Each structure stands twice: as structure tokens, then as C-alpha cells.
Amino acid sequence: MIVLEKRPQPSKAWSYATPLVAVLATMVFGGILFAILGKNPIQAIGTIFWEPLFGEFAFYYRPQLLVKGAPLVLIAIGLSLGFRAGIWNIGAEGQYIMGAIFGAGAGLAFYPLDAFYVFPIMVIAGAFGGWLWAAIPAFLKVRFGTNEILVSLMLVYVAEQMLASVSLGLLKNPEGFGFPGSRNLQSYESAHNAELIAGSGMHWGVVTALIAVIFAYVLLNRHMLGFHIRLTGEAPRAAKFAGVNPARLILFCLGMSGALAGLAGMFEVAGPSGQVSIDFNVGYGFTAIIVAFLGRLHPVGILLAGGLMALTYIGGEIAQSQLGLPAAAIQVFQGMLLFFLLAFDLLTNYRIRAARNEVA
């Protein structure tokens, strides 16, 4: 008989090793899945993980890594702050959409004015949009004790309807021949989130994501508020005695994650995507949850995890066009990753032992 024995302290070694073990296990089981779908598993895994980095067309795919990774890291950093304190914002997808609507809306309001301040105003508006959308569950939780998980998720569906509404109405391109969707911000220079170095994939969103990583690291390790976040997550009773104000923590964590998700949406709509349209959102807000856990809710870990997840997105697209691997297979692959991660986390907190015979 095997028993689990709780470790007095979580194992440091295992906490670093579990993400790697989980990735390996996902590759093995993902390979089996691809084999069932009739694809060569080695080739499929190779295409996903190798091709974007070192393949023939890597010069094209490498910048894409930054483009896809930035929103994931930006959102996941915000989510991780709350997750650490046991505050579950799972509606980042909605906050991402609202950031894009507010950001693009602010920019389009100035069209066709050419001024240096248009883009900064859009950044502020985008962050505000995301913050506003996350402030709703935060306020309701603080004031009425409403479950933030359900409220933030319900607001994703509301945001999706908002997106459809503005694409067909308020923000619709007046010169778009009746097609849904806004003006393309890529062709409005003052509002365009262009690449800072041509062909590098590096845009303001990538820079902001890196700043967010540093900010989160400093906050969690060198700041009282960060300490309170960690304390609340790890020892809620101790946090209570230490006088941590839970309301303030909820407002900060949800607000911050909303603002960062909003920024991600704004940078996306002003840059790579270019316009507000009905199918603007592609699920970054949900994938970021996987990124946050895969990165062990640690800023540097999230940076690495965001890169890996961006890799599966790009590699998945390549596998789709080259091998005919269905798009949904990549979604399953990403879902599997979270499963294995949670499962192997057992080894961080518990020791597995053969049981001795004793009276329970």
C-alpha cells in the first residue's frame, strides 16, 4: 500500500521540476493523441517545438513568438497576483476584450488627428477598460461577498456581446462598405502600435510585458503588499492576525489583473490585429490561466511559460498547415499540460511512501 506523507515544507527541487516533468508527460500523451489522429507523433511534436525556433522559416516565426507571448505573459502576471492570494479572476478574456474596445475607441475618437499623445491616451484607456471590467467582480465581492469566479466569467460573455455590438455599430468603419469591424488602426499612424525595430516582433506590448514581469517580481519580493498577497495565500489565518485588509487586497489584485489584461487587449488591437472585429478575441485570457500555473505563479516562471505556450500556438499553426493537424488538437494539448502540472504538483507537497502496518 502506498501512502502520502505531507512534507513539512514544499520541496524546492520538485517545485522547479514539476513544470518540466509536466511538459514531458504532455509531449508523450500528446504524441499518443497525434498518433491516434493518424499523424506521425515524432514529426508532429518536432513541428510544434522545433520548427518555429530552428526550422527553415524560423526568421518569420521567431518574431511571432514575441507577438503571441506578450499578451499571454501580460495577462498571466496579473492573474498570478490574485491566484497567489486565493482570489480567482478567470474572466481575463472579457477584460482583454474591454481593453481593446476602450483603447481602440479612444484612438478612433481622435481619427484622423496626427498627434504624439493619441497613443498614450489609448494605453490609458485600454488599461482603464480592463480595470473597469475587473472592478465589477472586485466591488461585488468586497461589498456583497459575491463569488468572483462566477461574476468574472459571466462578464466574459457580456464582453463578447459588447464586442459584437461595437463592431456592428459604434466603432464600425464608416468607409468599410458595410462590413463589420472598425477602421484598421495599422493604417492610422498616431494610433498604430508598430514594431519598434522592423521585423523583430518587438512592439510596445512586449516591452510592457517585460516591465510587468519586473514590477511583479519587485512587488512580491520587496514590497509589503506583495508579502501580504503571499501571506494571504499561504496562511490565511496568519494574514488575519497580521492585520491584512482583505478588501484592499481583492480590489488591488483584481484591478491590477484587469488593467494588465486590458493593456494586452489594447496593444493587440492597435498592433498585430489592427481592428475591432467580432472574432477579435482568440482565448488568450483562458490560455493565460495555464501560463500562470505553468510558471508556478512566479514572474520569471511566467515569462518562460508564456514563451513555451506561444511556441505551441505557432507550432500548432505550422502543424495545422503542414500536417493537417486539427486546430482543436493543440487546444487539447494545452489543456493536458495544465492537467499534468496539477497532478505532478503532488510531489512538491507530499512524499510518496510505502505504508508500514499500523493502526490508523
Place this chain on the structure above:
Amino acid sequence: MDLGEINPVLLVASLMVAATPLLLAAIGELVVEKAGVLNLGVEGMMIVGAISGFAISVETGSPWLGFIAAAIGGAVLSLLFVLLTQFALANQVASGLALTLFGLGFSALMGQSYVGVKPPSMGDIHIPLLSDIPVIGPILFQHDPILYLGIALVAAVWATLKYTRVGLILRAVGENHDAAHALGYKVIKIRILAILFGGACAGLGGAYISLIRVPQWTEGMTAGVGWIALALVVFASWKPWRALLGAYLFGGITVLQLNLQAAGVAIPVEYLAMSPYIITILVLVILSADKSSAPASLGRTFHASH
């Protein structure tokens, strides 16, 4: 705009159909939460049930086999939740999210060849005499069998929780797992059974959407019903009959907004479509003041280390 086109009898009858997937998923989750487990993977189990049921009934031509497959599909997915939370002792919130993300992807993968296919129809039961009563007949006595199964399930869960030993043990495990363990009840075993029951119910609810309510397969077709079912359990204060009431309330809102869309009311379609979600939030706000009826061990991991 022509509100006169909305037929009240049809409206109430279709309300019951719209409410059934919610009801099935919610009654399953209610049992799971009564056992002290918070499974946020309802949406994932529903969508997997939806495609399992759809695929099997298309392949075999029997909607009944489809529903059985849906229940099995939902339960199998919930087995993954069991492995994570009961054996690997993982966080229940994160595990539930994993279940939903995985289920959405997995169902999309399985359903690729079923887009645009029409499933076999189940047909309604016409209860003799009763179904001929004007107004009440079409509303209450001319539905498909699964709808009645849903109502029967509510009654069964209510009676089991209230009057039987099994129900008492289940509640004990949910209220205080350490005490239940000390009394010699197998906490983990009871919770596993509850989770599997919840998975099967969610699977049935999902198949009800893909086989009867819509009936066709589209990716992500559950569109948040699983999450609303979770809210419904809170709304119901963990009481079965109130879950039935709540499901009909939400079903009514959904049907009404669809009818208003069709009737061409001056409110934009998008605002009508978001109304069920907003009303869910409002209901949660109104009811969240009273948390006293929640099972005390809800969401806490049990490990018999002492």
C-alpha cells in the same frame, strides 16, 4: 415589432425545454457540493457529454444510447477531476478550470466530422388524456422523456438527501470531513461517487442541448450554461427544489430574450443576448448575503494524515 406573435403557451413549453440542461447540470453539481467538493468543470463535462451523446446517437441512430453515452462521457471526464483532487490532492478551483479548458478542446476535436449533421429525433411523449387538456396539456404533458427524467432526478435527490442514510452520510462528509472520517466513513470514496454522479448529470445536460434543444453540433455550443448551472446551485442555497425553480427562471429569461429577438423589439440583439448572464450576476449579488447554507467543507481538500 410585434409582441402579439409570441404565443404564451409555446413560450412556457419551450421554457421547460430551455431549463432542462441547466437543471440536469445543476442537480448533479448540487450533490457534488453537498459532499464538500467544488467542481468548476461543469462546462467542460457538459460539452463532452454533448458531443459524446451526439456522436453515439448519430452512429447508432438511437437517441437513448446517445444519452447513455453522454452520461458516461461526462462521468469519464469527471474521473480526471477525481484523479486530480482526490488522489493528487490538487487545488479544486484550478482542477475544475483545467477540466473545462480540456473538455472544450477535446469536444472540438471529437466533433469535427459532426458539424452540420442532423441527429435522430427523440420524439415527445403524449400522455393520453392529460396532453389533450387545452393550455396545460401542451405546456406540461407533451415533452421528451429526458425532461421528465430531469424533474424526477430533482425529486430523487431531494428525497435521498433528506430521508435516507446515504443522504445523511453524504451531507456529513460535506459539512465536516474530519468528523465523518473519525466516524469511519470513507470520505474519499463517497466524494468520488458524488463527483461521478455530477459528471453523469452534466453529460446528460450537455446532450440535451445537442440532441433536443438545438439539435445539432457546433463547437463550444454550451456557451456558459455550465457556469450558469454553478451559479444556480448558489441561487438554490443547495436545495433541490429551489434549483428547479431557478432553472425555470433562467430558462424563462433565455426563451423570452430569444422570442424578443425574433419579434424584432427595438433593443439591439446583443443586449438581449447578454441579459441571461447579467441577470445571473444580479441574482448572485442578491443571494450572496446568505452563505449559511453552504456545506462547511466546500472546496477543502481532505487528507487523512492524522
